[in-house]
Amino acid sequence: MNTKKTVFLLSTFLFLAFACRQTKQESDKNDNNTHEVIILSDFENKSSLEIWDGSISLSNEFPAHGKNGIKLSDADGGSLWIESKKLPKDWSAYELLKFDIYNPSVQLYYAQILIVDELASDEQVALKGQAYDWNKVFLNTGWNHIEFKLQTAMVTEGDRPLALDKIRKFRLSFGAVGHPIYVDNLRLVSGDESNETASEVNPADCRVVIENRHVYPMLAGPVEKIKRSPEIVQLRKQADAAVSKLEKEVALAEMQGYQMLYPRIPLITANIGMGIRSKLVWFQNEDEETKILEYVIASCAAAVKEIEVLLSAGITDIEVPAPENDLKPQTFFVPPLPTVSKLKIEDGFYRNELGEPVYIFSMLQINEGPLMDYFAPFNHRTESYTVGGGSRYDIESSPVYEAFHKYDNTHRIGWDGWCGHLIKDRWAMGGKKEDVVICLESPDIRKAVLEYMKLHQKEWANDPKLLYNIMAYELQYICYCERSQKMFHDWLKSKYSNISALNQIWNTQYKSFAVIEAPATYAGRPVDDINRAAWYDWSNFNTRRFTDYMKWIKTEMRKYDNVTPICAGGTSSMLHSSNSITGIDEEMIINEVDDVILNESHSSPIFSDLLLSLSEKRKVMVDPEMGGGTHGLLLQFLHGKSDISKWWWASAPSSEYLQMNESSLPHSKTISLAAIDEVLKISLDIRRLGNEIAEFTASEPEIAIFYSKTNMLQMPPKMVKAGKTPYVEAVYDIWEGARCLGARVGFVSENQIKKGKLEKFKLLLVPAAKYMIPEVTAAIIKYIKDGGTALVIPESFTFDQYARDHDATPKLGIAITGVTYPAIIGEGEKVQNYDQSFSQKIIYGDSQKKITALNKDIFEGSTVLPIFSSEGIAQSIDPGPHEVLATFEDGKPAIIHGQIGNGNLYYLAVPLKAHDYHLLLSPIVEKIDLKRSVVGIASDGGLVYGAEVRAVERKLDYLVYASNLTSEAIEFNLKGLGVSLGEMTNLRNLKVADTQKIILAPHEEKMFKIAKISFP
């Protein structure tokens, strides 16, 4: 009673001002059964909004209590939020903060809840996690009744409880969801609530209990009170019957000696749908259940039909071998999963004892159970954390941790950005919150890393289960300690020999190498007034020294294990604006460290194309943790990944990180049972079709995109954290525009160009490579003169690697007379570059948009001349001796073609978008006679776009794959280029197609074998 009184007194004045309060004691029951409620806001009238800020208005659409609630909406599609700093301060006597949210969308959300107390300043909240600030408000479709447990709530940092008697701010943020959200009846509650204050709750609504970092969403219940429609009851019966029938048929076929891996898939998806998913609140409604049951009924019935055909000699459109045929036992026979220890790596593939290519597909975290018929065990790969001597999960028990606290020289110096997994900082997931960011140059760290390796090597050394050992992935490193500075001096000395050579390039007056300070960073990027030449050298040096460190670690690992392939790195940093602060050069790592190429760089196959190209020798490529949903999986193997561990198949839904359930196959509301069916089929198809899939990466690409390390390291400092740069953007766009030409696309690096590799390519694409090493420019010009073809996107060739004005376009016979920048992009570059240069006239404003092709060269004889559009920078060009192939609306040159020596130059005055590159490249690749046998032709007569269609020729047939990259159906015809096409078999369902017309459902992937009509 005392506590209750205090609460009452403390909050009385607040009650008078803002809150409506009810205190009741039910005298007919015992004393414990008391309840206590403060209504913080019931949003019944306009005045109740006065203490709130946000995108809010009063609404009677979805009240949880009373007549009104609050509606959060934004007509411009902006973020939705609601915030108050004027609520009662003392929440300490209450068990729960309760409120109700109506989500009108089928989409699930994870809204941010922020509760700030008076112990923390705003800065401590922002930087030190000193408030309860998590995206823990799970929102199911419809009503959500949130119960936030107050007494166990800690601040985000986890180092103290929330000061419940000093609450100063409360905020809910929903992000830009694109539709209204409704909130009502915010209140503090102890004990059972009476009907007067409680919200209206339907048993089928969602109740969300939040207990510190954990969230428990469930049906409000009681479940017995949820009425199910007769339709659902009927569907459940039908689904049960369909499953039983399929089980029986599968058992029969297995008794007859058939392998039933494919027909068993509908039984697995039925278990997920009717078993696992039926326990999750986001599936516990009639709409979702109907979808599940209908899918189960249809998929089981289809499988039953196939088995019946098999066992009854019925009519079928797939080939069923005769029982006496002992050469081919069964249609769709899937070879068993390979024994890992028997696989050999040869010529870029894992190979079985017959020398055939083998693909590995595993699922995080599946190592046991019936799914092992489909997936390779996940534990065939390991991350040994040998680079830093521990991970954020176990660092406290590592000798590195001891060294870190014992010796000063072990700490990272001069770097305030992300620690790059070496080892952890306050943002890191898992373990105790503490900054442990190490310097790899410290002898004490190196010694401790070796001790860690010695302690842990038993976990990986010579483990026959392992196909590869990752030293650590997603790494980054940069350090400014004394040792780093000294190493940098030595590196500069070996590059420049004498200091005057450096001073000339850097435009500095250093007396000796020893006095040089490495160019500084602040807030995770180079400072604004950085010396661009010095930064280029420093960031180059940083890749060298980090790779050297990894090489050393590998040598040490080899002392324990001389067999298991080792790899490191694998980040997406190679196509990210921040590459210059990461110390990562995958070309160095692949060629100097990796036994197998590590590719952990999201799901776009652009990285597979890049990393394979950077490797001097053909190597196996592995992806230890591939995210990115369930689409385009076959494409990943076709682009060269030999080993994929897919993120993920969780053993149970996560209550701490609820969003992670969205990417877990059995638990995700956005992953349909049909999508899971496809994933399981792919797991079998890649075992059946290893030989065929391998054909698509067996020969080297004839088209290369110029990969410029220089343009990844050299850019205005402000761009480093922008994500993209003009160069990176052009790389993505040109790759996207080139991928649907019916041929492989690769990359060629500066090192490779210096070594003469350009001559292997028929087409070179130069994507806005503004900063050029003169030697590389010379090699590209020579390549064209010798008969190559190059497409150049502006502003390539305009500066040297040190960001000095060095316009090489005149060497291509082109004079750039001016340049128009979009106002915003222009700003950043203006200060850094254009004040010190240029013979060109510079304009900031709208650039030219529409480009019309002329009836010349590649466009000659086109029935319809293509029209391109562009945005971004535009150059004014004097074409000199070259011909103009396309013009802007004002008649000025937009695309130039020049015959240079024996080769061809296509020069663009503006960067284009991906689809326009496709339209431009289509006639170019026809002219250069790319090696293609079969292509996909759309209804407009051009190469199909939006689906990747590629073919390879074998002795007796052509292999073709078609992968729909879009969420729309795509239709096209296959056409032989100078060859006649015979019978076509869909290799995924073994049905014979009598036409070359292909229809792909959204994201569908097909693979065909097409017989040659006459053999040579």
Ligand SMILES: [Zn+2]
């Ligand atoms: Zn250091």
